[in-house]
Amino acid sequence: MADLTGATWRKSTRSSDSGNCVQVADDISGVVGVRDSRDVADPALAFTPDTWRTFVAVVKTDALS
Structure with a gap:
């Protein structure tokens, strides 16, 4: 499990x-x-940056379809 202690959480402006x-x-690196x-x-989910991207x-692609 990834250590997300000290993470800065944000949500969409929408x-x-x-x-x-x-x-x-x-x-978090x-x-x-x-x-x-x-x-x-x-508990939070944790993804690699590549998986998240x-x-x-x-x-985004599906939202435009």
Whole structure:
């Protein structure tokens, strides 16, 4: 499991104020953390930066289709 202690979490500026979104931390070397903004105490997912970039690219491509 990746150590995300000290990570700076952010959410999309397009997120609603209701908090129904994910948060991403990409300021830790070698890992990108993803967590549920409603349950920040629960475990976060951890991805390699390459895997995260691929995921974001696919989501963006599918959103434009």
